[in-house]
Amino acid sequence: MNRLELGVCYYPEQWDRSLWREDAQRMAEMGLDWVRIAEFTWGLIEPERGVFHWDWLDEVIDILGEAGLRVMMSTPTAAPPKWLIDKHPEILPVGPDGRVRGFGSRRHYCFSSDVYLAEACRIATEYARRYGQNPYVHAWQIDNEYNDHDTVLSYSKTARDGFRRWLSDCYGSIEVLNDTWGTVFWGSLYSSFDQIELPNELVASPNPTHALDFARFSSDRVRLFNRAQVNVLRQYSPGRDITHNFMAGSFEFDHHAVAADLDIVGFDSYPLGNLLGSTLSEDEKRRYLRTGAPDYQGFHCDLYRSQGKGRMWVLEQQPGPVDWAEKNPSPVDGMVRLWTWAAYAHGAQAVMFFRWRQARFAQEQYHTALLRSDGSPDQAAVELAQVAAERENLPDAPRERAHVAILLDYESIWAADILPHDDTFPNARIIREWYAGLRTFGVDLDFVGPQDDLNEYILIVIPQSMIVSSELAAKLRGSGAKLLIGARAGSKTPDMHTPLNLAPGELADLTGVTVRRAESLPELAQETVRFQDGATYDFTGWREIIETNETVVASFCSAYRDGSPAIVRSDRAIYLAMIPRGPLLHTILSDALSWANIPVTDCEPDLRITRRGGLGFAFNFGATGLSLPSDGTQGYLVGGSEIPPYGVSIWQDR
Known part of the structure; x- marks a missing residue:
């Protein structure tokens, strides 16, 4: 349909x-x-x-x-x-x-x-x-x-009783649960599944x-x-x-x-x-x-x-x-x-x-x-x-598979809420902001989950995937796609443990990175990132101290570990050691799209362009009229090359 x-x-x-x-x-x-x-x-x-x-x-x-x-x-x-x-x-x-x-x-x-x-x-x-x-x-x-x-x-x-049965089915024995949860920490061991309560109304934070x-x-x-x-x-x-x-x-x-x-x-x-x-x-x-x-x-x-x-x-x-x-x-x-x-x-x-x-x-x-x-x-x-x-006035037009995909993993979002290390950790906001940043380049996008087929994408964007299993890493490795990987990726196993090889865990071979330390910074820290061409951008919040033998694209300007890598690129992946926003995010996304040879259309802030099959669509979210770039091949079906405030244009290539 x-x-x-x-x-x-x-x-x-x-x-x-x-x-x-x-x-x-x-x-x-x-x-x-x-x-x-x-x-x-x-x-x-x-x-x-x-x-x-x-x-x-x-x-x-x-x-x-x-x-x-x-x-x-x-x-x-x-x-x-x-x-x-x-x-x-x-x-x-x-x-x-x-x-x-x-x-x-x-x-x-x-x-x-x-x-x-x-x-x-x-x-x-x-x-x-x-x-x-x-x-x-x-x-x-x-x-x-x-x-x-x-x-x-x-x-x-009812939830507590059901949760106990679910845990029993999942772990089989209370000894396995204690080992997986790490209940030796703070001495909170259990001797039976019937002792387990729900993780609310506790004195401090629950076991993650x-x-x-x-x-x-x-x-x-x-x-x-x-x-x-x-x-x-x-x-x-x-x-x-x-x-x-x-x-x-x-x-x-x-x-x-x-x-x-x-x-x-x-x-x-x-x-x-x-x-x-x-x-x-x-x-x-x-x-x-x-x-x-x-x-x-x-x-x-x-x-x-x-x-x-x-x-x-x-x-x-x-x-x-x-x-x-x-x-x-x-x-x-x-x-x-x-x-x-x-x-x-x-x-x-x-x-x-x-x-x-x-x-x-x-x-x-x-x-x-x-x-x-x-x-x-x-x-x-x-x-x-x-x-x-x-x-x-419109012909049938199917929406086609995109060349760029965003990986969205719900478990990673839950995990970051549970163990934030930063009271204002942006979590799901990171995914929304990276999506919006890519759309300002006119790039059409799919979303994928860890269980999905990742083949045939040219670029896979991973804004916030705190948990990366060996199965997901194998899919990413086998996809052949270039990867843009956000900070904190792979920093926890599915059991919420730190990987034995440290973060990014299962992604270490793809990124060529080892995370030695993670910190979260307040707004007053005034940290910056400097690219090889000398351009600098402000950032705040999450920052990682990493080691790598891969190409360092940008470094931190900081009173602490000045010059440590901020952005690293290997043959397959770009890894970010911080969470970019605003102009810094825009530059990183632009560089990643260029690296992956994805064609872009720079859009004004209020303009969005997308395609569905043989149809092009443009939307003006602003209070002033906008002009669409034209090569004379557009046959307009709704509106025209001048889009009025809050207007829509739809065209078919001649």
Whole structure:
């Protein structure tokens, strides 16, 4: 499917049934293809155990289908009903403070609960039996936004008991666990698995391998929960695509692993909702207050497209101000259109808008929609109509495999949070900033995980991979790609130990580097990096003292170990002994692309260019018009070589 499809999230249960048929007709007239429904309907469908009220949902599906709309049905497990909580209060999640998180909103369940897993499969089976063969139901979404409200890590008794069983299966004997965790340190040995507690509410920091194993266990429970419902749907609704809507910016479980069980990988896109809470500078937040960061949409689309092996949907697209952020500004007119085309350019097969009509009651009254609560069209509806008309001018264009890949390893992100060595260690921010830096050169990107095929890439970028297994190192070695490797890579084994040969451990032969010491520096340190041509750049934060016999590209200017290597290049790899930002990062990325013979297009700060098959796309995130470089071969299908503020241009090479 290479034509952009459009959809909307619809909550008919929140509106009088007299509106349903009119709503469906208006959706079809707007050019919508899909309607996602029912993710929070368990308590309405089954108000008490075994008593089902299907009639209203049957009617909604018929109305939507008869209007020519395809339905994405959802399993309703993100919001278990009160009667189930009353019967089984042990399914409620527990926060790191030890307090039970109660009923009254959503996501009030613990992934570790086998009781809830069985209940989730039971209600998913009921929905699948009812609608699995319905001719109007063409796809399924499982649950809603795993880890919303920080619910992956639950510190319940159920989680503790499950974690103990998981550890027993993993280690076999308590002696092996003690050796692997290094419990001889601080004398914290265990004599049985039943003695092990969860790594929260401790006097000091937990044992890092203990904490990492709990993160792994918790991630495994998310995959188990998701896969169990996938299996139900495969049985009762064969031939329908299955997806889940991942939360953009969430790294608390392994999305690579969960995505492997899905047909389509979806995510929810809120560029403004996530702006103020991001790690952008205050100046950048001010600059992009009404547009979102230029690489927000691209980053997540490329990530989830890669995890979906080319099949990615935006399942919730921000239509205007949201209601859940610290502050909730309106996007400038034109941004909903821009975000939609940016999603398509980065590989989205479909974009669904959240939501159809703005709520009149309950928690999300300020969250905008395509329609206002009185049914009048809001700005997003105007821009949707424009997109629907523009897509008719475009030929089919598949998104092709990129030449450059970014390695994203969730376990390394957990590990760096557990053992930071720097209270402000940027962690996942490093990956975002390197992605954004590469995109300013017009470079198209894929994401890969440690389990993926790494062959056929020209350059593999490794911004933050603290844990590098021997298997991953062998893949990197065998890929033939050139490597750009960030500081701290390979500094821990999968057991969270320092490698016997010191960092970068399994990457030592590729980099020709040995890390002798790591420090973290405050802003006041005023350290610099000097290149061989004399150019100098400021940096702060993480710094490594390394030894190497390979080519030193740049050195540190410092009162401590002045002249020690900062950037080293071997035949296969560039290794960084610090974490670059700003101009230093820009220079390093430019040099790496040149070294790998990757063609680049220098973009102004507000301009982003990407390709999808034979189509080129340009997006202006700025308040002034921009000119595209042209060689006369572009045949413009949308816009032209002059891109107005917040504008879009799409062309086909003649």
